[in-house]
Amino acid sequence: MLGALADRITNRIFPPRGREMGPVVLVHRRVFILPTGQGVLFALFLALMLAGSMNYNLSLGYVLTFLLATMAIVSILHTFRNLVHLRVFPGKPAAVFEGENAGFPVHLESHDAVPRLSIGVRPKAGGEPVYADVPPRGVGQVILRVPAPRRGWLRPGLLRVTTRFPLGLFYAWSNVELDTRCLVYPKPDASRLPLPMLEPRSGTGSEFGAGEEDFAGMRPYRPGDSPRHIAWKAVAQERGLLTKQFSGQAEAELWLDWNLAAGLDTEARLSRLTRWVLDAHRADATYGLRIPGTVVAPDRGEAHREHCLQILALYGLDPQGEGHDRR
Amino acid sequence: MTGAEALSPAAMAVSRRTGASAPSPDSSNVAWLIASLVLVAAPHAQRLPLWITLLGAVLMAWRLYISARGRPLPGRWILLPLTFAGIAGIYFSFGSIFGRNPGVAMLLMLIALKLLEMRSLRDAMLVVFLSYFLVITNFLYSQEVPTALYMMGVVFVITLSLLRFNCMAGVPPLAARLRLATVLLAQSIPLMLVLFLLFPRLPGPLWALPRDALGGVTGLSDTMSPGSLSALSLSDEVAFRVNFSDSVPPPPSRMYWRGPVMEEFDGQTWRVGEGRFQGRPQDLEFSGSPVRYQVTLEPHYRPWILALEMPSNRPRRTGMRSDYSLLAFTPVRTRMRYEMVSYYQYRAGLKEPAMHRTRNLALPTGFNPRARELAETWRVQAPDPDGVVQRALSYFRAEPFAYTLQPPLLGRHGVDDFLFKTRSGFCEHYASAFTFLMRAAGIPARVVTGYQGGEFNMVGDYLIVRQADAHAWSEVWLRDRGWVRIDPTAAVAPERVQSGIAEALPASDPLPYTVRGSLAWLVELRLQLDTLAFRWDQWVLGYGPERQYEFLSRAGMTAPDWRSMAVGLLTGTGVLLLVFALWMLRRPGRGVPDPAQAAYLRFCQKLARAGVPRRAGEGPRDFAERATSLRPEIGPAVEGITDLYVALRYGRGAGPEQFRRLRELVSRFRA
Numbered sequence: 001m002l003g004a005l006a007d008r009i010t011n012r013i014f015p016p017r018g019r020e021m022g023p024v025v026l027v028h029r030r031v032f033i034l035p036t037g038q039g040v041l042f043a044l045f046l047a048l049m050l051a052g053s054m055n056y057n058l059s060l061g062y063v064l065t066f067l068l069a070t071m072a073i074v075s076i077l078h079t080f081r082n083l084v085h086l087r088v089f090p091g092k093p094a095a096v097f098e099g100e101n102a103g104f105p106v107h108l109e110s111h112d113a114v115p116r117l118s119i120g121v122r123p124k125a126g127g128e129p130v131y132a133d134v135p136p137r138g139v140g141q142v143i144l145r146v147p148a149p150r151r152g153w154l155r156p157g158l159l160r161v162t163t164r165f166p167l168g169l170f171y172a173w174s175n176v177e178l179d180t181r182c183l184v185y186p187k188p189d190a191s192r193l194p195l196p197m198l199e200p201r202s203g204t205g206s207e208f209g210a211g212e213e214d215f216a217g218m219r220p221y222r223p224g225d226s227p228r229h230i231a232w233k234a235v236a237q238e239r240g241l242l243t244k245q246f247s248g249q250a251e252a253e254l255w256l257d258w259n260l261a262a263g264l265d266t267e268a269r270l271s272r273l274t275r276w277v278l279d280a281h282r283a284d285a286t287y288g289l290r291i292p293g294t295v296v297a298p299d300r301g302e303a304h305r306e307h308c309l310q311i312l313a314l315y316g317l318d319p320q321g322e323g324h325d326r327r
Numbered sequence: 328m329t330g331a332e333a334l335s336p337a338a339m340a341v342s343r344r345t346g347a348s349a350p351s352p353d354s355s356n357v358a359w360l361i362a363s364l365v366l367v368a369a370p371h372a373q374r375l376p377l378w379i380t381l382l383g384a385v386l387m388a389w390r391l392y393i394s395a396r397g398r399p400l401p402g403r404w405i406l407l408p409l410t411f412a413g414i415a416g417i418y419f420s421f422g423s424i425f426g427r428n429p430g431v432a433m434l435l436m437l438i439a440l441k442l443l444e445m446r447s448l449r450d451a452m453l454v455v456f457l458s459y460f461l462v463i464t465n466f467l468y469s470q471e472v473p474t475a476l477y478m479m480g481v482v483f484v485i486t487l488s489l490l491r492f493n494c495m496a497g498v499p500p501l502a503a504r505l506r507l508a509t510v511l512l513a514q515s516i517p518l519m520l521v522l523f524l525l526f527p528r529l530p531g532p533l534w535a536l537p538r539d540a541l542g543g544v545t546g547l548s549d550t551m552s553p554g555s556l557s558a559l560s561l562s563d564e565v566a567f568r569v570n571f572s573d574s575v576p577p578p579p580s581r582m583y584w585r586g587p588v589m590e591e592f593d594g595q596t597w598r599v600g601e602g603r604f605q606g607r608p609q610d611l612e613f614s615g616s617p618v619r620y621q622v623t624l625e626p627h628y629r630p631w632i633l634a635l636e637m638p639s640n641r642p643r644r645t646g647m648r649s650d651y652s653l654l655a656f657t658p659v660r661t662r663m664r665y666e667m668v669s670y671y672q673y674r675a676g677l678k679e680p681a682m683h684r685t686r687n688l689a690l691p692t693g694f695n696p697r698a699r700e701l702a703e704t705w706r707v708q709a710p711d712p713d714g715v716v717q718r719a720l721s722y723f724r725a726e727p728f729a730y731t732l733q734p735p736l737l738g739r740h741g742v743d744d745f746l747f748k749t750r751s752g753f754c755e756h757y758a759s760a761f762t763f764l765m766r767a768a769g770i771p772a773r774v775v776t777g778y779q780g781g782e783f784n785m786v787g788d789y790l791i792v793r794q795a796d797a798h799a800w801s802e803v804w805l806r807d808r809g810w811v812r813i814d815p816t817a818a819v820a821p822e823r824v825q826s827g828i829a830e831a832l833p834a835s836d837p838l839p840y841t842v843r844g845s846l847a848w849l850v851e852l853r854l855q856l857d858t859l860a861f862r863w864d865q866w867v868l869g870y871g872p873e874r875q876y877e878f879l880s881r882a883g884m885t886a887p888d889w890r891s892m893a894v895g896l897l898t899g900t901g902v903l904l905l906v907f908a909l910w911m912l913r914r915p916g917r918g919v920p921d922p923a924q925a926a927y928l929r930f931c932q933k934l935a936r937a938g939v940p941r942r943a944g945e946g947p948r949d950f951a952e953r954a955t956s957l958r959p960e961i962g963p964a965v966e967g968i969t970d971l972y973v974a975l976r977y978g979r980g981a982g983p984e985q986f987r988r989l990r991e992l993v994s995r996f997r998a
Contacts, residue, residue, distance in 0.1 A: 023932065023936075023937075024335065038449065038453075039448070040450045041452075041453070041456065042456055042697055045456045045459065045460060045724075049459075049460060049463050049971075052463060053463070054529055056466075056467060057660065057661045057871070058463065058466045058467070058872055059470060059867055059868040059869070060463075060466045060470045060474075060475055060478070060867070060868070061463045061466050062477070062522075062523055062526070063475075063519065064459070064462055064463055064466075064482065064602070065463075066518075066519040066522035066526070067460055067482065067515050067516070067519040067525055068515075068521070069481075069514070069519075070513060070514075070515035070518035070519050070522065070900070071486070071511055071514075071515040072513050072519065072901075073515075074511055074514045074904075074907065075511065077904070077908055077911050077912070078507075078511065078911070080912075081911050084912065085601070089932075089935065089936060091935075091940065092938045093937055094742065103422070107935055107940050109932070109935070110865070111928065111942075117494060117496070117499060118493065118494055118495040118496050118913035119496075120495060129495075131496035132496045133496045134941035134943075135944065136939070137928075138942075138943035138944070139931075139935060139940045139941055139943065140496075140943070141940060141944070143897055147893065164493055164495075164509055165491060165493055165495075166490050167486075167489055167490065167493060167511075168448070168452060168489070168492065168493040219904060242773060313918070318502070
């Protein structure tokens with residue numbers, strides 16, 4: 001189609017700018033416009049109508065043909081205006097597991113009084129655009145679904161912001177590479193293996209000293225905590241129910257250890273560990289993670305889970321790295 | 328895949344404005360499309376066989392049902408036989424599948440069938456384009472002002488449905504779509520005018536017209552038999568209009584508009600003779616003062632060019648025959664304007680060759696013995712041919728002849744029956760009988776057809792000549808005077824010539840309402856409307872090569888040719904587009920932004936980047952509340968900025984230090 005040729009030409013004249021920080025303003029010179037296939041068909045219809053008007057000497061035929069032709073030409077301005085000066089910036093995508101679709105929020109912001117309708121965003125490589133309307137001086141949002149085939153950082157790659165509005169006869173577009181990335185966790189193992197055995201507290205990985213009476217901190221009270229450990233002083237200070245924690249507490253610890261998944265390759269081990277993290281979190285257990293080069297102290301809670309999953313996702317990858325683009 | 332799925336590309340769209348899932352627009356889209364199709368096809372319905380209208384209605388209703396209920400579209404095995412059956416039906420109804428009426432029928436049927444195959448946006452847009460195309464087919468039948476207005480409305484509705492199809496993320500409210508369609512069309516109209524005026528016009532058709540392309544036109548014919556002109560008298564269609572360049576128009580009794588001249592008679596029918604083209608008028612002598620006027624002739628698909636007797640010039644691409652009738656080189660297919668100069672006083676054919684005179688004496692043998700006998704008596708009794716003419720006229724005057732549109736039928740000896748039995752007839756009866764008598768008496772004579780009189784439109788200052796003004800008279804050749812016009816009808820019904828047909832006919836005779844004109848206000852209104860129609864015809868419908876040349880020359884373009892027109896066209900459209908572009912792409916308030924709003928927008932941007940974008944239509948207060956609930960830790964900062972912004976923007980009496988403070992707060996803000 002015309003699009004492919006146009007791409008080649010525009011890439012030659014305007015080489016891709018690479019990843020851009022912050023909101024990207026679609027200024028005049030980066031918005032392109034070409035007729036759509038329907039636009040070309042419409043031109044053929046108009047040629048036919050003009051020939052008919054000449055042949056049958058239909059003055060009103062001329063009027064109609066010229067009216068429609070100029071309407072198509074005027075629609076170029078409308079389509080162009082629909083896209084130009086739009087600001088594009090990424091939202092924060094939620095982490096996903098390998099094999100799922102990452103959802104990249106893309107915000108489209110208009111600073112002027114014109115509503116911009118039917119703005120589509122799609123990966124430049126292909127796929128159906130996702131559309132949103134942008135109200136005057138407002139923000140529209142699309143969530144671009146991008147498959148996440150590998151763990152690590154996923155980037156949506158080069159995006160194409162497009163519109164055919166209002167008549168669908170012309171197609172305006174601008175290519176944008178947003179500085180956004182989505183964390184892809186390893187795919188959790190499908191096995192239903194039980195969690196590993198608990199280890200005695202004085203494991204090698206314990207970073208805390210021994211001794212039940214060593215006060216280590218406080219955490220919110222959970223049902224089942226011994227009343228002996230409740231910080232009554234804090235209750236008196238109206239700080240809520242807190243439980244005193246002591247390092248080396250006589251509580252066995254759950255360690256999710258790289259070595260426990262022996263006999264598997266790296267990715268499979270990461271999958272197994274991911275499964276365990278999820279299971280442990282679901283069981284509301286306190287768990288630690290031990291993989292080559294990193295040890296995460298036992299803890300529980302949402303933040304801990306995310307931390308562990310991120311460690312697993314980026315294992316062996318450059319943590320600040322570029323990840324992989326979807327091209 | 329069903330149409331229902333394919334036509335809702337917005338299914339995946341997540342828009343802050345429309346919520347998580349846009350409503351599927353397809354069934355309303357289809358309804359809009361069908362509504363515009365109904366509007367554009369409605370004028371055709373009266374001209375097409377009933378079954379085609381019904382078929383179209385059924386197919387459209389079917390499509391509406393399918394889209395409303397989300398049913399699958401019918402398969403090929405239903406549509407294909409239906410298509411062939413439809414084509415066969417059209418063939419049997421019209422006897423052909425080509426030509427104007429069958430072509431329109433075919434187009435309508437195929438569009439209705441295409442509706443049942445419309446699966447994608449691409450198909451839908453094709454149907455939209457076909458609807459635009461259908462508009463133009465209506466102009467084959469009528470280009471009058473009401474049609475033009477109606478079709479303008481139809482184009483608007485089609486554009487609205489095209490617009491609706493291209494709303495991918497939820498459909499904006501009708502008011503917004505109306506506004507957008509209005510803006511689009513309003514911007515195209517000036518551009519269209521530039522193109523209309525400057526696009527080089529070509530004369531004549533590019534390819535042969537189908538025989539029925541513009542059929543059903545009434546007008547003068549090259550034959551005349553009893554009843555042919557009285558049929559025309561029932562038509563109030565305009566034959567031509569005349570502007571008299573100077574002063575007052577001539578009195579009706581002098582306005583004989585010369586048309587085809589009939590020289591051959593077979594006992595029943597008069598036919599145009601074998602007159603040669605002379606090129607320039609020959610053997611004509613004029614005296615008195617000339618009458619200058621301009622004729623706008625409606626297309627009648629015959630070569631006749633009408634002019635006052637006796638024309639002294641010939642318009643371009645026409646010739647004058649030896650019988651002094653003007654003929655265009657090709658049939659008059661388009662409205663034609665020409666300048667004429669005529670003289671009431673003339674001598675024509677003083678040197679008429681003997682051969683011509685003999686031809687105008689010929690009579691078929693074995694017809695009308697009594698008429699021949701009567702003519703013979705006159706010839707014997709009268710001293711000279713002029714005396715014979717006077718005898719004949721006084722005969723018509725003296726005997727009880729009646730002028731009527733509804734004469735009794737005549738037998739084989741038509742002239743005899745008319746002269747001695749029925750004695751009532753229309754102008755063709757009188758002209759025919761008189762000419763017959765003259766020839767029988769040895770005086771060269773022929774029938775001239777054309778129009779007589781007309782109605783003067785005071786509003787528009789021009790004369791309207793209608794088909795109802797069609798008339799026939801005689802011309803006799805006298806030795807010292809050449810061809811002399813004799814109107815026997817005037818002898819019987821002088822009012823016909825002086826005041827028009829309505830006065831001359833008995834009130835019981837059927838005549839078009841417009842020709843009778845009994846109510847004053849109705850006459851006034853009718854003249855107003857005709858003035859409008861005349862201007863429309865002249866300036867819009869009649870804007871052809873000649874008009875264009877005339878208009879552009881008057882507008883100051885010297886010797887307009889296609890090159891200068893192209894330059895004008897590109898300049899005109901270019902300037903207009905530039906104006907539109909500057910107007911549309913201007914950045915309002917770029918130079919003097921509202922400082923409070925600018926700061927606040929920066930603040931919103933910071934929040935949006937932090938994952939809390941402001942929703943469309945969300946007020947600053949609501950937004951602040953939502954942001955605080957999402958991110959409690961920045962609550963105080965958000966509240967502080969929002970309070971200050973609201974105070975500045977909606978409150979009163981803000982000083983510059985407050986603006987500075989807002990800017991400061993925003994730049995210090997971290998989300």
